[in-house]
Structure formats: structure tokens, C-alpha cells
Amino acid sequence: MGTIWMDAHCHLSDSAFDNDREALYAELLANDIHGLVLAGTDPEDWQKQSALTLPAPLRIAKVFGIHPWNVDDMTPTELSRAVDQLEKSLGECHGLGEMGLDYYRAKTTEERAKHKLWFDRQLELAKGRDHPLILHIVKAHHDSIPQLKRHQKSFRGLIHSFWAHPDVARSYIDMGFLLSIPPRIMKEDPHQILKLLDPESLVFETDTPFKNASGDIMKPVLIHPMLEYIAAARGEALDIAVARQARLLSNLFPILKG
Numbered sequence: 001m002g003t004i005w006m007d008a009h010c011h012l013s014d015s016a017f018d019n020d021r022e023a024l025y026a027e028l029l030a031n032d033i034h035g036l037v038l039a040g041t042d043p044e045d046w047q048k049q050s051a052l053t054l055p056a057p058l059r060i061a062k063v064f065g066i067h068p069w070n071v072d073d074m075t076p077t078e079l080s081r082a083v084d085q086l087e088k089s090l091g092e093c094h095g096l097g098e099m100g101l102d103y104y105r106a107k108t109t110e111e112r113a114k115h116k117l118w119f120d121r122q123l124e125l126a127k128g129r130d131h132p133l134i135l136h137i138v139k140a141h142h143d144s145i146p147q148l149k150r151h152q153k154s155f156r157g158l159i160h161s162f163w164a165h166p167d168v169a170r171s172y173i174d175m176g177f178l179l180s181i182p183p184r185i186m187k188e189d190p191h192q193i194l195k196l197l198d199p200e201s202l203v204f205e206t207d208t209p210f211k212n213a214s215g216d217i218m219k220p221v222l223i224h225p226m227l228e229y230i231a232a233a234r235g236e237a238l239d240i241a242v243a244r245q246a247r248l249l250s251n252l253f254p255i256l257k258g
């Protein structure tokens with residue numbers, strides 16, 4: 001068996017992929033990408049994740065949660081209903097998220113309080129369960145870290161699209177999280193994440209779909225140039241980097257084990 005590639009975070013259920021899923025799956029398999037961690041945004045998305053029918057040996061970790069951007073768009077009634085539905089759906093998903101605080105989006109005290117409230121409600125739901133968490137934290141680490149510590153001492157999960165100082169990284173790593181690093185690492189590493197942090201604490205994500213500068217829709221196959229870049233930057237063999245990513249992600253989400 002050859003090397004198995006995995007993506008730590010993508011939105012396979014996104015409507016950008018609706019037109020040509022068969023071609024997308026064929027492309028993933030042709031590129032030895034067999035494992036994807038998904039990330040939930042709202043109840044409609046959870047249904048779409050559950051409805052995906054994947055060709056073997058492609059495997060997904062279904063992750064259900066209310067994304068902070070969706071929290072912005074939903075009323076308190078819709079949000080309570082969604083949390084109730086999330087509780088009833090715990091048996092259907094393999095992880096919870098993406099949830100968290102986004103202070104780039106939420107600028108006012110009221111907007112931030114709303115993010116904190118629904119992050120709290122989802123953390124409450126996660127307590128005492130095995131589901132790893134996928135957290136979306138943007139410009140809000142000073143609030144998310146104490147908020148997490150009020151809930152639990154230790155966690156399992158990923159800090160999605162992590163892009164902050166290694167000191168912030170270590171706070172999350174000490175709580176048990178892995179950091180999931182986005183594609184921009186191929187352009188710059190201003191915080192020296194690759195140099196300063198233990199490879200055993202880092203995974204890499206495409207967060208696809210998104211449009212690149214030329215307007216092309218980027219797909220999870222982007223994990224190839226990413227891990228090639230990472231291996232070269234670290235001076236290690238590519239298959240070591242690819243195998244580490246698969247091991248770290250399948251330890252967190254056993255469903256991804258082939």
C-alpha cells in the first residue's frame with residue numbers, strides 16, 4: 001500500500017462541490033487522498049455531510065457544529081433549536097465544530113457576546129463525550145483560552161487555521177489540542193511556526209473550497225503541494241510528513257483509519 005494522504009479540514013459538503021462530486025472523488029483517489037476531516041457550519045450542512053456517499057477507500061470524519069459566521073446569521077431561537085438538534089445528532093458525527101470566536105467578524109461587544117454564548121453552549125455539549133473539537137478562533141485567543149479552561153482542563157481536537165505566535169500555540173498544545181495550519185504557510189511563516197513548534201503538534205489543512213487569486217476553486221488536492229512544501233522546509237522525506245499527518249489525524253478520528 002502506498003502513502004495515504006489526509007486533509008485536516010475541508011468543507012466537502014459545500015455547494016461549490018455540488019456540480020461535480022464524482023469528478024472530485026475521482027481526483028482525490030487518483031491523488032491517494034483517502035481521509036478528510038470535514039467541518040460543520042449549520043444544521044443544513046450536517047444533513048449534507050450525512051448524505052455524502054463516498055467511493056471506497058475514501059473516508060471522512062463528519063464534524064457537526066455551528067460556525068461563528070453562522071451564529072451571526074441565526075436568531076437565538078434558531079440557535080437553541082440547532083444546539084438541541086446537535087445534541088440529538090451526537091451519534092451521527094465523529095467530532096464537534098467548527099465552533100469558536102471570530103473577532104475579525106464580530107466587532108461589537110454584543111456580537112462578541114453572542115459568539116461567546118454559543119461557543120459556551122457547544123462546549124457544554126462536548127463535555128464528557130469523546131468527540132474531538134474543531135475550533136475556529138480568529139483574533140480572539142485572549143478570550144478563547146480562558147473560556148476553554150473554564151470548561152475543561154484538557155481537550156482533544158484541532159485549532160483550525162491556526163495563525164498566531166508560538167506562545168499562543170503552546171497554550172492550546174498544553175490543553176491537548178493540535179494546531180491545524182492553513183495554506184498560507186507556503187507563502188510566509190512570520191511566526192516561525194515550522195521552526196519553533198514540535199511536528200507532532202501540527203497538522204495541515206486546505207480549508208477548501210475557496211477561490212484562489214485567479215478565481216479557480218481550490219480543492220483538497222491542495223494538500224499535496226502543502227505537504228511537499230512542509231517536508232522540504234523541514235528537510236525531511238515527503239513520506240515521513242505524509243505518514244505523520246495520517247497518523248495524527250487517524251489517532252484523533254479513528255474512522256479515518258483505512
Ligand SMILES: [Zn+2]
Pocket residue numbers: 009010011039098160207
Ligand atoms: Zn472551515
